[in-house]
Amino acid sequence: MKRIARHTVLVFLPPLLSMMLIVGCSPAPAPEQQPNGARKVILFIGDGFGATQVSLGIQYARLVEHRELNIDAIMQDGNTGYSLTIAFGNIVTDSAAAATQMATGQLARNDMLGLDPDGYPLETILEWADKRGLGTGLVTNARITHATPGGFALHQSSRYNSETALMDDLLQDGDVDVLLGGGARALAPAGSWVSEMLPGIPGDLDGESEREDARYRVEDLEDMGYAVASDSSSLREAASGATKVLGLFSASAMPYVIDRQNLSAEGVPTLVEMTTAAIDVLSRHDEGFFMLVEGGSIDYAGHANDAGAMLHEILELDEAVGVALEFQKDNPDTLVIVTGDHGTGGFAFTDGYFGPIPDQLLDSGVVYQPEWSYPTTEHLEILFRQSASYSYILEQAGLDPERLIEQVRTHTGLEMTLDEARAALVRDKDGQPGTEDFRRYRDDPDDAASALLAHHLSRHSFVVWSTGEHTSDPVPTYGRGPGAEKLRGIYPNTHVYSVMRESLEAGIDQ
Numbered sequence: 001m002k003r004i005a006r007h008t009v010l011v012f013l014p015p016l017l018s019m020m021l022i023v024g025c026s027p028a029p030a031p032e033q034q035p036n037g038a039r040k041v042i043l044f045i046g047d048g049f050g051a052t053q054v055s056l057g058i059q060y061a062r063l064v065e066h067r068e069l070n071i072d073a074i075m076q077d078g079n080t081g082y083s084l085t086i087a088f089g090n091i092v093t094d095s096a097a098a099a100t101q102m103a104t105g106q107l108a109r110n111d112m113l114g115l116d117p118d119g120y121p122l123e124t125i126l127e128w129a130d131k132r133g134l135g136t137g138l139v140t141n142a143r144i145t146h147a148t149p150g151g152f153a154l155h156q157s158s159r160y161n162s163e164t165a166l167m168d169d170l171l172q173d174g175d176v177d178v179l180l181g182g183g184a185r186a187l188a189p190a191g192s193w194v195s196e197m198l199p200g201i202p203g204d205l206d207g208e209s210e211r212e213d214a215r216y217r218v219e220d221l222e223d224m225g226y227a228v229a230s231d232s233s234s235l236r237e238a239a240s241g242a243t244k245v246l247g248l249f250s251a252s253a254m255p256y257v258i259d260r261q262n263l264s265a266e267g268v269p270t271l272v273e274m275t276t277a278a279i280d281v282l283s284r285h286d287e288g289f290f291m292l293v294e295g296g297s298i299d300y301a302g303h304a305n306d307a308g309a310m311l312h313e314i315l316e317l318d319e320a321v322g323v324a325l326e327f328q329k330d331n332p333d334t335l336v337i338v339t340g341d342h343g344t345g346g347f348a349f350t351d352g353y354f355g356p357i358p359d360q361l362l363d364s365g366v367v368y369q370p371e372w373s374y375p376t377t378e379h380l381e382i383l384f385r386q387s388a389s390y391s392y393i394l395e396q397a398g399l400d401p402e403r404l405i406e407q408v409r410t411h412t413g414l415e416m417t418l419d420e421a422r423a424a425l426v427r428d429k430d431g432q433p434g435t436e437d438f439r440r441y442r443d444d445p446d447d448a449a450s451a452l453l454a455h456h457l458s459r460h461s462f463v464v465w466s467t468g469e470h471t472s473d474p475v476p477t478y479g480r481g482p483g484a485e486k487l488r489g490i491y492p493n494t495h496v497y498s499v500m501r502e503s504l505e506a507g508i509d510q
């Protein structure tokens with residue numbers, strides 16, 4: 001009706017002006033379809049999803065696959081800005097402080113979950129939504145009690161408190177309706193393997209319980225109202241009718257996308273499947289819902305300086321965002337926001353001098369004589385072709401340089417020299433990877449080994465890293481739906497809370 005009316009008005013305008021209006025107005029939805037506020041909020045946090053990570057995904061999709069990522073499309077809407085990731089007293093944040101700040105709108109200390117800087121509990125947006133009768137959900141491919149989901153539902157002095165304490169805190173009120181992720185070792189009874197309780201968990205993702213008691217059995221969780229899932233098929237079944245679902249799919253974190261096959265984890269749900277299931281379940285909550293989806297493994301790949309693994313995690317998160325955008329199209333009272341909590345690793349493509357490059361005679365007769373080598377779309381393709389994480393490659397290679405060359409060839413297509421392979425496997429007298437500069441910041445032998453491999457592949461990949469830890473760069477933040485226009489500009493990450501809260505207040509009070 002509105003469209004026809006507008007058209008009728010245009011007929012009476014001078015021809016040039018009416019043409020300008022027609023050109024400028026076609027894609028905007030009619031005003032009656034634009035609700036004032038949101039009844040549903042889906043927040044995506046890419047862990048370690050800083051500006052260079054975002055640009056890696058977008059460059060790959062545009063230049064290699066000639067397509068637009070969902071995040072690219074949202075940014076082109078224009079409701080795009082930058083979050084400053086400053087924690088209380090620190091200019092570099094960890095995931096706990098960042099999550100707490102986005103969940104509560106208040107500054108928070110690194111390591112702390114859901115507490116103000118004096119240690120008092122803060123109400124999170126998830127708890128606020130729950131009190132008002134909305135459904136709530138946490139989805140991650142890290143542990144479900146890890147820092148990012150933890151900041152939205154836990155109140156703990158440290159994210160490094162025992163996994164058992166974090167899990168008990170998460171489950172104590174049974175008020176989070178959908179919990180999907182890893183970390184089953186904090187739930188399974190003492191002395192058992194997690195697959196005894198959650199039979200869908202495959203061997204490579206199995207592990208022993210972290211608990212010292214037998215507090216939870218499947219029946220107890222069902223008494224709390226949860227349908228329990230442990231693989232893709234049980235998740236689909238649970239999501240088809242339940243209003244509360246608890247799905248844990250790994251003893252600890254869930255595998256990298258590129259290791260799913262290597263670890264026989266094909267029956268483990270992807271972030272996309274988990275997001276789909278969570279939306280299905282939460283849609284049954286008539287008042288609306290708040291849910292968080294974390295792409296947790298982007299950060300792990302950043303800590304390990306593994307750009308190929310990271311690219312696949314970014315594409316996976318983007319596909320999950322696509323699920324939310326499809327839902328948003330049919331449910332315009334949904335606010336979708338995508339952001340990161342910080343950058344990780346200081347990833348970049350770079351250029352370098354790798355010997356003389358052949359001259360090129362251009363059509364004009366000019367001779368092009370580049371001094372430096374620059375990466376091309378081929379280098380984006382190399383990252384995409386990677387079929388195992390560096391961590392898996394190194395596990396297969398052991399300390400044998402010949403085997404490393406073979407594994408790198410098989411899983412990346414790159415040819416290392418014997419010297420490079422030897423250098424990539426250097427260990428000091430304590431058996432630690434020979435990367436003192438890396439270990440000064442990140443004391444993790446597996447990540448150090450992986451970073452050392454990355455370092456010795458950089459001549460082939462043009463990929464460089466500055467650290468194994470977090471970085472201070474502002475993170476792109478953007479959204480679609482009621483209230484998304486407030487994401488324009490540059491602001492502290494606490495602003496993400498205000499945008500969600502204000503939109504929900506306007507939406508659910510209607």
Ligand SMILES: [Zn+2]
Binds near residue numbers: 300470
């Ligand atoms: Zn991290």
